[in-house]
Amino acid sequence: MRSRILSWLAAITATMPLIVSAPAEAVPPSLLPLTVTNNSNRADQVYLYVLGGYNGRLGYVNAAGQFTAWSGGAIPPSPAPDASIPGPAGGGSKTLNIPRNLSSGRLYMSFGEKLKFFLTPDGLVQPAPWNPSDPNRNILFDWSEFTYNDGGLWLNSSQVDMFAVPHAVEVTNTAGATKREGELKAGGRNNFFAALRGQPGDWPKLIQTRGDGTVVRALAPRLGIESGLFGNTYFDGYTTEVWNTYKNTTLTVVPIRENTAIKFFGRTDSAGVMQFTNTAGARVASVQRPSTRDVFGCDGRLGAPNSDTGLITRSLCAALHRSTLGYLHTQPTYNAAEFYTRAVTDHYSRKIHEQMVDGKAYGFSFDDVGNFESLVHDPNPRSARVILTPF
Template identity: 25%
Template sequence: MKTKFTYYRAFLRSQKITMVLALALTTIVAWSQPVVPFTLYNNSAYTDANIYVAVVGKQNGNHVWIDTRTGAVKPMQSSDNTVQGPIYNGDGGPGLNGRYANCFARLSEIPNKVINFPGITGCRVLISFNSQLYLYFFSTTQGYAAPNLANPNDPNQGIRFEVIELSNADNGLWANTTRVDSYQYPMGLEVWGNGGFYKKVGEFKTHAQILSQWQSSAPAAFAGCYDAAKGIIHFPSKTPAFQPGGAQGNYFTSYIDQIWSKYSTGDLIFNSGDAGTWRGRVSGSVFAFTRTSDGQVARINRKPTSVEAMEGSGALAEGGEWDKVVQSQICAAINRHAIDLNLPVGATQDFATASKYYVNNPYNWYCKFWHQPDVSLDGLTYAFAYDDVFDKSSTINASSPLRATITIGGFVGLSSNPTGVTTTYKDCNYTGSAVALPVGDYNLAALNSRGILNNDISSLRVTPGYKVTLYDNDNFTGTSLVITSDNSCLVGPGWNDRATSIRVAQNTSSFSTRMEAENWISMSGVQTETTQDPSGGNLNVGWIEAGDWMAYDVNIPTAGTYTVTYRVASPNANTNLRLEKDAGATQLGSVTIPNTGSWQTWANVSHNVTLPAGAYSIGIATSSGGFNINYFTISNGANIAALSARGAAVEVNPETQERLFALSPNPVKDQLFIKDYEQIKQIRIFDIQGKEVIVIERPGSTISVQSLKPGIHIVQIERLNKSISKEKIVKE
């Protein structure tokens, strides 16, 4: 499926023709797919009233659009073309009257800024600024006319816009940001799914910073990709310089000629990952490949042009399924200059090692720019059509998606999830159907409109740094229950059948944020590697030596004392780490890192620091090096101090004030003592990220917690009468 979907998305990006034709998918879409709510968060310089949103895609082979004001899925019809657009040089567009589809809504008009996506494929979320885009709808079978900026008469000339591509199909949710045609404004994308799935992609610099960095670093050949008048960076082949006859029209021609020449006398062998190892040779102009495992044949029928190599078009986008698999590999290898012509014929080429990309000329510098980790999170982006070869794209695939957030303006200045999304569940195990609620007020009608009936909420999962208040009337004034940064089952207090309104808001009294170490804004001397840390994350930072440093943007809600906890691993004793501000001029504190046993044996070390309020950069530096770091968390110390002060986690019957159970000591080092353990059916302990770490059926009077990592943990108690309670403990 991965290889088929790669081609499908690359086709979706092609804008060589104006009309978007029907896509012949190789799978049948399950239109019973769960609806996935997408929250649009505005982190841009534009007001909600100046941001326009439209959604177009396909259902059951028909072209449709989603009315973002109502959520209704509607067929594309020429009768939708009622909006008067600009007319350039007398060109009235396909309808000859300058009228275009009335399919856009202002962000301010979208209820709760949430769009619910049903089963849909070939879908684009189009986001424009200061004006709607002018799409022309033909019919459900013919599709629509998209912006074509190569046409000087196109009505969308001068309108800034961005695109999120997605498909919600039988193989899950697929979504990505894209830089394939151009960059116009920073964007961010996050997806949550069942089983703790979470992935985040996008840019984390301002628009001005990105444009400045491009201008200061672009080599002369690519400088013309920047359109200063419009503030846009175009894909190279979309500029006159890289078109045939232009100054860079033969940019890749010599490299392609050398490849075709070298492998006319010997074999090119490469491993394509999931699709196997291929052996190929040029005969005439045809590059024919055979898969070594089963003899499957694939071809490139002629030598591609420089433009075709950049775009993954023409000779690199034709034929059958396996032809396109090989063509995508060769296209990616040309853009990245991953085909090593210094290796002898017959040697197996390594196209998968990212450190070899964009090193030797010629390579696509536009792509290199967007893959820089100080521009795009984890260096992941869609910079050319086949950037997903060896998973270097900004694609997010959630097999069982719950919700997603599109951050307009990218993640600059945001140190944690900006939306305060709370997820409501229909059971107390957090496995039932879930609906996301971003910051805002929701009365009973609003909850019902999102598919939440009054008695359907049994539990809430609240994002750290935010709080949820439940009210027992529809006016946000009655008896209330406040939940912050926690998983809370609502059965015990009976709030699942009492709450008729919910308010989601920031919680400045309780703050916690986790920073992945590899998501630096700048660094010196370090590298990343795949982590084996069971507490999560894909990468950790290593190769840290004396004098190395990393910088991160944070946004601290209020000035005060915070606990900073670092997830570290080291085979060395007494290495050190210090936290800095103001480029090292302000020392915030330091910790000693112990010998944890190996480079991938992980432990937590922490210290308390005083931080000012506001958005600024902090740095992690070292005078010794010799350790790895996976992530660090910053949280206010109020919860830890309160737990330490009372010495035990205690639950009290709210009606009789009788102690129901007690956990002591708290903080705890080795053994946790349980009062009234005879009434307990099960104890489950979770770490601060929500991962279950201990489960005990019918516990005795004590349980061992030696295996817990230092820090805050949540203890969930299920009694014999099936009531459930939770409390926090601190493991020393």
């Protein structure tokens, strides 16, 4: 239970892209219209939820854009107030209003049944369908993530925890230009699940199907490990090989594509620790060989603090997921044709990217390394959309 009792902010910022409040040409509107369009071809009632942080408090937003902070909570967790908003019927749309300065937000969408949220004195207990006892386990649902502030709107679809409901995200700016990401190819959802079922090993175990035969989701491997469904040594042989490679070869990390003067150089020492120096020769980071769980979670020994260490570990984690580390000795790399080409790789992320129209997805936490994530951003948004695409 403790792993589910998280403050809202801590729980979701771990999977959000790095966001910097860049100056906009003008302050965005106090309420941003976000329209949810239901092209799913499903007859189920859709329910929407807008949750996030506002002026230092955590809570939910109604369709008009009014924020209400969570309050109360108990042990055992008590039911949270019903924050659901009736969503659009098939072929229809529903416009919500997002208040400026709503941060680390989630737009949940569920089909056929409302989600169950709970409160403790420490914060919100979110749906955790990887837990067999979670009351949301058999509900078909998913979410988008966003932050809206003076720097504009950041909006992304995410498969970091799971893949369930295909949806695209859009932002239109004041000049009328629209950016769109996260759109699956026709039949992409079914093709993804079929491909995952056909992948040798533990990968098919990540798929969850409820009693009526509906495939409700695939869990990310990190959560598969936590649920006992996926082997916790999957990457161990590969990471051992990589750390050994850099005993005799230098790894160069150039973490900022727009500033190639920032470089770090890594070699594995006699104790098996990869030591990194900067261009001046000063040691800036020491990275021990990560566990399989560290790789899939992009945390633990690959955690990314706001420092030189974080710049390095983000690049390492992305390269391990994409199975380029140990083979391409300058990281990160930007040629997607070189990703996921080896037997030991993140097949979950690979198969999601393969089903996207433009190849972009959020298959793991640091999929934004190289800008391969399904994110739209504009400093001067006029409106936004989330489109539930056919499945």
